[in-house]
Amino acid sequence: MKVLVTGSQGFIGKNLLAELKNKEFPEILEVNRKTEQSTLDKYCKEAEFVFHLAGVNRPEDQSEFMDGNYGFTSILLETLKKQKNTCPILISSSIQAELDNPYGVSKKAGEDLLFEYSEETGAKVLVYRLPNVFGKWCRPNYNSAVATFCHNVAHDLSINVNDPSVEMNLVYIDDLIGEFINALNGKENTRGDFCEVPVVHVTTLGEIVELIYSFKKSREERTIPNMSKAFTKKLYSTYLSYLPSKQFSYDLKMNVDHRGSFTEFIKTPDRGQVSVNISKPGITKGNHWHHTKNEKFLVVSGEGVIRFRRIGTEEIIEYFVSGNKLEVVDIPTGYTHNIENLGETDLVTIMWVNEYFNPEKPDTYYLEV
Structure with a gap:
């Protein structure tokens, strides 16, 4: 046609x-x-x-x-x-x-x-x-107030x-x-x-206007707005299309020590938080458990083992993981757990947790596996 x-x-x-x-x-x-x-x-x-x-x-x-x-x-x-x-x-x-x-x-x-x-x-x-x-x-x-608002907020200009x-x-x-x-x-x-x-x-x-300003702020706070409403999802996509080309990227705060690093990637108000954990060879991280907080681990590079022990028992459960075979490992509540790098290169793990970290109620208790 x-x-x-x-x-x-x-x-x-x-x-x-x-x-x-x-x-x-x-x-x-x-x-x-x-x-x-x-x-x-x-x-x-x-x-x-x-x-x-x-x-x-x-x-x-x-x-x-x-x-x-x-x-x-x-x-x-x-x-x-x-x-x-x-x-x-x-x-x-x-x-x-x-x-x-x-x-x-x-x-x-x-x-x-x-x-x-x-x-x-x-x-x-x-x-x-x-x-x-x-x-x-x-x-x-x-001829579009939405276009003007998105452009101005993205370019740090005032709106009326x-x-x-x-x-x-x-x-x-x-x-x-x-x-x-x-x-x-x-x-x-x-x-x-x-x-x-x-x-x-x-x-x-x-x-x-309130939504558009929240979109701008979300990049600073590493958050993603609640997308359950179709209008919010569409407006967010629209806002991103007005970003200056030199501002497509933004920095994340990497928490670095001799063991590797831990970096928060995305936080959402209702769907939890995604982080990137990097462990140096021979390093073990974790050794803690949660009452309600739950996680998912996905190793994307390197080789390691995730160990579990149910509170009050002595049996240790092991899951050997590798970036060569992507699989998600759930971290159930009531199990102390850790992750150890068994390889010769960095172990890179994508971690999802069902809620923000709250320092006043961390729900994280140290206990060796």
Whole structure:
């Protein structure tokens, strides 16, 4: 299928093109501000589906709203008619089409033009009235508060929120593109005369800002936010896409001594902590037990043995481990345990524990295996 995409260099257009290419669509006909009419004529003749994403959001003069959102739509539809092409056409409109402002009026005019075109030609038209869309590659300080907030916080710039209680309806870019691909395959989600993205997140400006600042802080505290809420997961992915390229990495605090090192990697509020333990050859670490705290050990390099002894018994249980055969060893409660490096190189172990270390309640009791 030959797919024509207007506004191909915009936020939604870039994400749509990337996914169409991922799905190996053989011919994508890209239209942007630099496309000449002769090329548009050719594309409108060949297209088997049209994504009309081009539009004007922040013009220097308000008259440009009608030129960009109504005028170019008119040109596109007239070109399709001239080429006698009645393929399906999808347009990205806005919920502001319901409002009496220059932007909303221009979007509503574009919608009406499309519905009239459908009645005249019989072509299938899909009109998506989109709320605020957020995600990677959205331009900050343009038409997305989320993009501006993510960019500014990531770059240590100030942000301004006049009313944190303002409620926002948000659609994540991947959910939007997924719906567009469904529409391309004839499986659009409709409600009355319009189409919609089935997943919409409702939140406030204040909650968005609070989350974004927590993302920034999480890198300093080696934490990961609670991802049980879909919106948090999507916003976190969005925030990371705005990091300055020189700040992708951040240091960890290595606790180093003659035995090796122990470094906390990731802490989560509800899923525990992951650390990296390095033991020098011949070194034994551990020799302690826990009431409730439990761990998982995964040796990824070197050779060693993990020993256990149940409290109150004398039997010693041994698990020989190696980076050549990855296996997880659970550390049950009520067993004193240690890990010894039996090899000639460093023994590297990934350790997960079900809770943060709390110095006031360590739940760790020294006892030789």
